Amino acid sequence: MRNPSMPSCRAYRTERVNALFNPVRRFRAFAHLLRFNRLDPPRMLRAAFLLLPLALSPVAVANAPSAPSLDIKISRLQGLLDLASSYCDTGDGSPVLRRILVEAAAPAPEETVRLRRFCGIDRWRGFTSAQDRPRGYGRRTSPWWRLQDAAVLASDPDAFARRIAVDYNEGERRIVLDALAAIEPYYIAGVERPLASPAAAMAEGLREHVRRHRVEALLASVARFYGMPAAADVPWVVGMSPLPAGSGSFSATVNGHVIRSFMPVDCRDYTGYASVMVHEVAHVLFGEQPLAQVDLMRAAFRNAPSPNRRYAEAWINEALATAVGNGWAYRRMAGHDDPAPWYDEPVIDAYARSIAPRIYAYLDAEAPLDAALMDGWAAEFDRALPDARRNPDVLLSHLVLATSATREVAGGWQRSLRARTQVRALSLVTEAPEDHVPDEAATILRVEIGGDGAPGTWAREEAVDGRWIFRVRLRDADAFPAALDALVAAIRADTW
Incomplete structure (x- = not known):
């Protein structure tokens, strides 16, 4: 049994190493040897010879590749926000958490009002890409994503409110905080109380896996691969929102240097999850290369x-x-x-x-x-x-919608595109001349209303760089969903 008055083996070893790398402690250690060997020059010479590598060792340490830190945590504020978002069913919550709410008692009328106000917050407001980089090569962010990060990073509601003040005014901050207060009893009963212990075990298991497999060193290698060795010094925070056992697989998204996850408490696929962490970091490095x-x-x-x-x-x-x-x-x-x-x-x-x-x-x-x-x-x-050129999953995943229609009309078409295709990136160019060909690496949909020609019939042409340009003229704005279904069928059949 270890003596409790002694440091643990790891802590003791760390303290000794730190002493060797500290110049003041190194001098004291050398002086200590001199005091005990001042009358024995040969032993003094041997001591000096042995200490020479220690005197040089900080240089080697300074030149050794660094590795980013990984802070893996379960944040209560993140859990509250995720549960409130799941109530809204806006796509950034969890179906599992939503079921917890469905099975619970219905919120009181005043709680329902607070949550509905929260659900009305525009998740896409202020969504931007880096302006100093070609589209597709920069990081994207938004006030809502930064709010989600703040829930992971903040230590308490006051700190959370201060973090989001740059993006949300006082009234909006009050809507968010009121919603978190309204959802808190459901979080305690459905998540915190039943899942606290297994969630802590899951998180500790992941931390041990990260330490054992030196995931920080893997991230440092990835940073160098992307031409950003300095990024190896950047700390990362991993916020995990626990889900009940049997909830299926985990998920992960990244914004800035925060990775947010839904994680079933019985998940033990730590290798799989850690590889997804590296995947998410790679996205950030791609946008900052x-x-x-x-x-x-x-x-x-x-x-x-x-x-x-x-x-x-x-x-x-x-x-x-x-x-x-x-x-x-x-x-x-x-x-x-x-x-x-x-x-x-x-x-x-x-x-x-x-x-x-x-x-x-x-x-x-x-x-x-x-x-x-x-x-x-x-x-x-x-x-x-x-078969890429006949595959709608390839061709309709990165899109530029170019039209002379109003932004309001085009916004409705965007919603149809997201509902009917697996679109991953969608740019909108309104009031554009018909010969305008955006430079973005994506298929171009050129959609107009009225005028001459057979309405609803798509034409295809190839841009000089190989991208497809699909053109259609509709009888009215409401004809777009049916025309989109016809486009998917034509791409698959390769009939033009």
Whole structure:
């Protein structure tokens, strides 16, 4: 049995190492040896010889590669916010948490009013991409995403309110805080009380897995791969929102340097989850990579001979993150590739697996991205997805909707697109001339109302860089959903 008055083996070892790396303590240790050996020059010489490597060791430590810190936590504020969002059913909550609310007693009338006000907050207000980068190569953010991050980072409601004050006025902050107060009894009864113990065990198991497999070192390698070695010093916070046992798989999203997750308390697939953490970090690094590297990447796609080069470019962020996280990081932890699908979207899964072997080689060699690696990506996309030009999942996932219709009308069309296709990125260009071709790596839908020509009939043309441009003229704005269904069918049948 260990003596409680002595530090633990790990703590004791850390203290000794710290003493050797501290110049003042190192001097005192040397002086201590001199005092005890002042009459014995040979022993003094041996002591000095032994201490010489210790005197030099801080230099080696300073030059050693650093690794980012990972703070894995279960935040009560995050849990409250997630439960309130699940009540709203706005897409950023959890169906499992929503069922907990459905099975509970109905909220009192005043609680219902508070929650409905909260549900009315515009989740897409102020959604922006980095303005100093080409579209698709920068980080995206919004006040709502920053509010979600604040719930993970803040220590109490007051700190949370201060964090969101930059994006939300006093009245809006009161709506959010009132909703969290209204949902709190349901959180205590349905989440906190029954799940606290297994959630703590799950989180500790993940922390131990991260330590044992040195996930911080994997993240440092990924930062160097993206040409951002300084990012290895950035701390990351992982906020986990616990779900009841039997809830299925986990999920993870990232904004800034905060990873937010829904995590079943009986989940023990720590390798799978840690690989998804690396995947999410890779997205942030992609959006922050040096602009010179972005220029190299864009040039590699533009100069590729493949007609699918711009589609390969549109999907590369997700494919890279999947190859890096779900592929390489998983293999480093498990010793083999994950036999399950790496991503639940077949396009991404196929593309990521195609580029993975060379990605592995670069990461294993601690080598950064370069033009030689990038030049092969379009060809790998063709090899992985030979039917890409007839696949609506490829062609209608990254879109530019160009129209001279009003923004209000186009907004309704956007909602139809999101409901009927697996759109991942959608830009809107209104009041645009008919010959306007946006530069973004995406299919262009050119939609007009009225005028000459057969209404509802799509025409297809190919831009000089291989992107498809689909044009249609509708009899009225309400005809768009049916026209969209017809477009999907025409793409699949390849009939034009």
